[in-house]
Amino acid sequence: MLTVALFLFFSFLFFCFFFFLDKSLTSCTSEFGGHCMGHGAALKLQFLNKHFLLASKNKLGQLHYEDNITGKMVGNFRTSLGHSDTMQVNPFNNVLAVGHSGGTVTMWKLTSKAPLVKMLCHKGPITALAFHSNSHLMATAGMERKIKLWDLRKYNIIFQKGLLARATGSFVQIWGDFSGSYDYSRYIGHSIAKGYQIQRVLFRIYEDVLGIGHSMGWSSILIPGSGEPNFDTWVANSFETRKQRNEKEVRSLLDKLPPETIMLDPTKIGSVRPTRKKEKSTKQEREAEQEAAIEGAKNISFKKKTKGRSKPSKMAKKNQEGIAKAKKPFLEQQAKEEEMLKKKRKRNEEEVELPKSLQRFARKVPTT
Numbered sequence: 001m002l003t004v005a006l007f008l009f010f011s012f013l014f015f016c017f018f019f020f021l022d023k024s025l026t027s028c029t030s031e032f033g034g035h036c037m038g039h040g041a042a043l044k045l046q047f048l049n050k051h052f053l054l055a056s057k058n059k060l061g062q063l064h065y066e067d068n069i070t071g072k073m074v075g076n077f078r079t080s081l082g083h084s085d086t087m088q089v090n091p092f093n094n095v096l097a098v099g100h101s102g103g104t105v106t107m108w109k110l111t112s113k114a115p116l117v118k119m120l121c122h123k124g125p126i127t128a129l130a131f132h133s134n135s136h137l138m139a140t141a142g143m144e145r146k147i148k149l150w151d152l153r154k155y156n157i158i159f160q161k162g163l164l165a166r167a168t169g170s171f172v173q174i175w176g177d178f179s180g181s182y183d184y185s186r187y188i189g190h191s192i193a194k195g196y197q198i199q200r201v202l203f204r205i206y207e208d209v210l211g212i213g214h215s216m217g218w219s220s221i222l223i224p225g226s227g228e229p230n231f232d233t234w235v236a237n238s239f240e241t242r243k244q245r246n247e248k249e250v251r252s253l254l255d256k257l258p259p260e261t262i263m264l265d266p267t268k269i270g271s272v273r274p275t276r277k278k279e280k281s282t283k284q285e286r287e288a289e290q291e292a293a294i295e296g297a298k299n300i301s302f303k304k305k306t307k308g309r310s311k312p313s314k315m316a317k318k319n320q321e322g323i324a325k326a327k328k329p330f331l332e333q334q335a336k337e338e339e340m341l342k343k344k345r346k347r348n349e350e351e352v353e354l355p356k357s358l359q360r361f362a363r364k365v366p367t368t
Contacts, residue, residue, distance in 0.1 A: 044087040048094045050257050053110065055096055057087050063098065065110050069253070075110045088129040090138075090152075093266045097138065099126025105140060110259040117264070121148060130164070139164055163187065163226050165210055167198040172212060174223055190221050206231050206238065290330045297322040 042056040042064075053074070054066045061082055065075030079098060086099035095116065096108045103122040106115035122142030130139045138150045147166055164175045174188040192198070197215040204211060204220075207227045212219045237244065261269055300322055 043085055046087055046089045046096060048089060048096075048262075049252070050094055050255075051110075051259060051262065052253070052256050053259070055087070055089070057084055057098060059083065063096070063108060065259075069256070074259070077108065077113060079106060079115075081106065084126070086126050086129045088131060090131050092131075092136075093264060094262050095264060097129055097131075099129050099140065101125040103142060105129070105138075107264070109262040111262070119150075121150065122146065141166065163203070163223065165201045165203065165223075167201050167212070170194060170196045170198060170214070172198065172201060172210070172221070174210070174226075188223060192219060203227070206236060286330065286333070290327065293326040293330070294323055297326040 041059040043059060044057040046055045047053070047068075048055065052068045054068055056064045056066075058064070061079045061084065063075070063077045063079055064073060066072070067074050079100070081100040081102060081104060084098055084100050088097050089095070090097060090107075094109075098106050098108065099121075100106065103120055103124055103126060105117075105119050105121050105126060107117040108115055121140045122144060124143035126140055127143055128139075128141040131137070132139070136152050138152055139147060140150065141147050145168075147164070149164075166173050166175065170192050172190045172192075173186055174190075175185065176187040177185075192212065192214060193216070198212055199215065200213040202211045202213075203209070203223070203226055205227070206229075208223050208225065210221050210223045210226065212221065233240075240248070263269075298319065300319075
């Protein structure tokens with residue numbers, strides 16, 4: 001039985017089918033042919049196009065990652081949160097978000113065995129997940145008939161611009177914030193044939209079209225203003241030729257990113273790690289540095305000069321001056337620390353709580 005299918009590699013016609021297998025069958029077959037992948041009874045599929053990874057979620061609550069180039073299973077994690085029917089990829093950072101029956105949403109990456117984020121979004125099971133194109137907004141729908149929008153920069157609820165499609169029974173509603181006042185209102189409503197149960201709604205990228213999957217098939221409606229009219233043809237070219245499509249596939253394979261680049265904040269990639277604050281050296285380390293500086297000053301060889309300027313007394317005087325110069329920064333640091341310690345002790349003595357009868361005589365520290 002066919003359970004789920006997915007398009008891979010942008011617009012390339014590559015299908016991936018998953019089946020429930022009977023015990024009598026020794027291999028899985030497909031009407032279209034292809035590879036047999038052992039992901040188990042998969043319920044959801046997602047493709048990470050920048051990393052060429054296929055992610056699946058099965059009935060047992062297991063999360064699988066498979067490399068589409070080598071065909072090997074590269075990750076297998078137990079969510080330990082039970083059955084789940086919702087899974088989406090954040091297009092900004094390729095972090096995988098999974099909604100669970102307990103109302104929690106977890107976010108995963110291949111190189112981490114534990115979820116990066118675990119947030120309680122609803123009091124009941126999560127029924128739908130969606131990400132805004134600006135990458136900072138996540139929409140969740142719960143069984144308690146509530147839709148919430150979350151700001152992923154703070155993991156709090158917030159409303160921002162963008163269209164949101166919601167479906168209940170055989171009725172679809174499109175909500176949007178067109179005034180910029182963070183007040184979502186109904187934009188368009190549409191009802192399909194009575195008795196049809198809508199399973200999923202999805203916007204078509206770069207076009208003003210909303211696809212509706214229901215119990216009797218598939219339908220589409222026009223939503224003015226939902227598609228991006230100005231897009232980069234290097235990213236998505238609807239008029240590309242066969243040669244351009246082949247070149248795009250090769251270029252995508254060459255630009256494949258390693259799994260380590262999947263993170264919550266991908267802007268950190270290529271940035272310079274900030275220098276750590278220098279730790280305060282211990283007393284033993286300062287003494288060792290001072291001794292090393294003194295030894296270095298003693299071993300300095302002076303150039304011999306004429307006319308009595310290289311007498312032993314003058315050479316010894318120069319040597320003493322070099323040693324004093326080497327000691328000077330350490331002595332200054334020591335004096336500064338002693339002064340700070342005295343001020344701290346004095347402040348602690350002044351902060352001793354006095355009896356109420358004497359508090360009025362205490363010196364008041366002027367406030368700045």
